[in-house]
Amino acid sequence: MSDDEIDAFLTTSFCGRTATIGADGYPYVVPNLFVWHDSTVFLHTARRSGHFAVNVRNSDRVSFETDASGEVFPYGDTECDTSVSYRSVVLFGRIRVVDCEDEAAEFFRRFMTKYAPADSWGREKESFPRILATTVYAIEPEAITGKHGVLPPVSERWPQKNNTLSPTWKRREPSSAK
Numbered sequence: 001m002s003d004d005e006i007d008a009f010l011t012t013s014f015c016g017r018t019a020t021i022g023a024d025g026y027p028y029v030v031p032n033l034f035v036w037h038d039s040t041v042f043l044h045t046a047r048r049s050g051h052f053a054v055n056v057r058n059s060d061r062v063s064f065e066t067d068a069s070g071e072v073f074p075y076g077d078t079e080c081d082t083s084v085s086y087r088s089v090v091l092f093g094r095i096r097v098v099d100c101e102d103e104a105a106e107f108f109r110r111f112m113t114k115y116a117p118a119d120s121w122g123r124e125k126e127s128f129p130r131i132l133a134t135t136v137y138a139i140e141p142e143a144i145t146g147k148h149g150v151l152p153p154v155s156e157r158w159p160q161k162n163n164t165l166s167p168t169w170k171r172r173e174p175s176s177a178k
Helices: 004-013 051-058 101-114
Strands: 017-020 029-035 041-046 061-074 082-097 132-150
Touching: 004 029, 004 061, 004 082, 004 132, 017 041, 017 051, 029 051, 029 101, 041 101, 061 132, 101 132
Parallel strands: none
Antiparallel strands: 017 029, 017 061, 029 041, 041 132, 061 082, 082 132
């Protein structure tokens, strides 16, 4: 994916997963809703000492991933000649706790704009009474990769076109029904 495609996907993607490393060396992955802003991933958790927070204190090195699957489609004449369209972005970087209340409030404004309806169900706007009960994190990327598998047009899929990758010498004729 191009840098612009990665940026657009991170802006609109629904959920991401952050991988941290514990003191015991085991990875830990947790899903979070997030905001992509100024080339930074922002997310939040409850302010308590859970597995995620303990791991972040252990190491600021993290990996973040988000993806979206598309349509499953056949491309060849054998059953395993099946694929799926998709988009995914993986970034590697450093995570920090956002310790400025104004920066945390800005995250929540962007978060509510992304995830809540425009009218916010008729509730008071920009009211974050539990801001001190949450921890906001910022992930600064050091490397980002993105890839996508594009859904081919119907004319390029099986049975209109056979794009099998299966070797012909391993194919077997279908067994007859008994």
